[in-house]
Amino acid sequence: MNNKLKIDLVEESQQNSFPKNQWFVVALSKELKDDFIARKVLNIPMILFRDPQGKVTALEDRCCHRGMPLSSGHLENGQIRCGYHGLLYNATGQCVEVPGQDKVPNKAKVKNYHVIEKQGLIWFWYSFEYETPNSEVPDYPYHEHEDYLYDGDVYHYDTPYQLIHDNLMDLSHLAYVHLKTIGGNAKIHMNAEMKVTQGDNQVVVKRHMLASDPPPTYSMAYPFQAKVDRWQEIDFRVSHIRIWTGAIDTGTDSLDNPERNGFNMRGFHAITPETENTCHYFWTMSTNPQHDRERIAKVVIEQTRLTFDEDKVVIEAQFKNLKQFEHKEMVGIHIDVGLVRARRIIADLI
Known part of the structure; x- marks a missing residue:
């Protein structure tokens, strides 16, 4: 067998793609306790936190108002409040409160990513359009x-x-x-x-x-x-x-x-x-x-x-x-x- 190994770093640095339609780990369960995690994975900045029922959620790390990172804000009872103008987002990515006005714009929402917690690991489904996973989350019984x-x-x-x-x-x-x-x-x-x-x-x-x-x-x-x-x-x-x-x-x-x-x-x-x-x-x-x-x-x-x-x-x-x-x-x-x-x-x- 030919074991020749060549790594072209110039080509890799210009390439902006990773294997898609895969489950990738984005956090350990023990990392998510009382606060959120801001983490960039696969060139996607995201914020991970637990909703009021303790279920893990992942949103794009961007306020839809002025583009401020949501990770600059703080967690309020399982919802994330932007640290710039105070917009409040629930675990689905929907804005549920805009300080100073009664009506929340219909478009006021951010992307919600597909994550599943299993056996102490938090997995993210990375796909072409983040559609519904077409495979099961990997099983690791030794945990x-x-x-x-x-x-x-x-x-x-x-x-x-x-x-x-x-x-x-x-x-x-x-x-x-x-x-x-x-x-x-x-x-x-x-x-x-x-x-x-x-x-x-x-x-x-x-x-x-x-x-x-x-x-x-x-x-x-x-x-x-x-x-x-x-x-x-x-x-x-x-x-x-x-x-x-x-x-x-x-x-x-x-x-x-x-x-x-x-x-x-x-x-x-x-x-x-x-x-x-x-x-x-x-x-x-x-x-x-x-x-x-x-x-x-x-x-x-x-x-x-x-x-x-x-x-x-x-x-x-x-x-x-x-x-x-x-x-x-x-x-x-x-x-x-x-x-x-x-x-x-x-x-x-x-």
């Missing part, structure tokens, strides 16, 4: 599974979103970037058995590392006896990536057994473009501690946060340098198979 505890956070990246896809589709970098957390022996990582399969807008990369030393995060979280058999299963979807990693004591089970026990980390990674060259990274980590569950889950999640801090430094430095050498071609190697296929899917959809 409500009795064996798992989870938490997560949001990062803002000054980099195109597909560079984060590239990073997640290639976990061989763990041994070099994440030595103090989830890394491990570099030689084992680079020579791991790897299988890549592809379906309908989906790429799955499976990597097995047998008889390896457990990395620091694993040893802190699970009572391994000695050597471990590790796995990394990366499941690319258009708007997010699911990564299942973990380990068992060497030889205690088959890594092809989908019900294998041991230490499990199930990462959810939703990378939503903000603009062509910036993005939001919504991540969660679900893990299955066998004892002292709350403490160990907290340790695993904090260790995960440290790894993402390390990734952020690397990816933003990479993009900065790519801009300096924007006409230089990148040479592909064996570990690039998954990320190249993922990029081709995105390109075909655009």
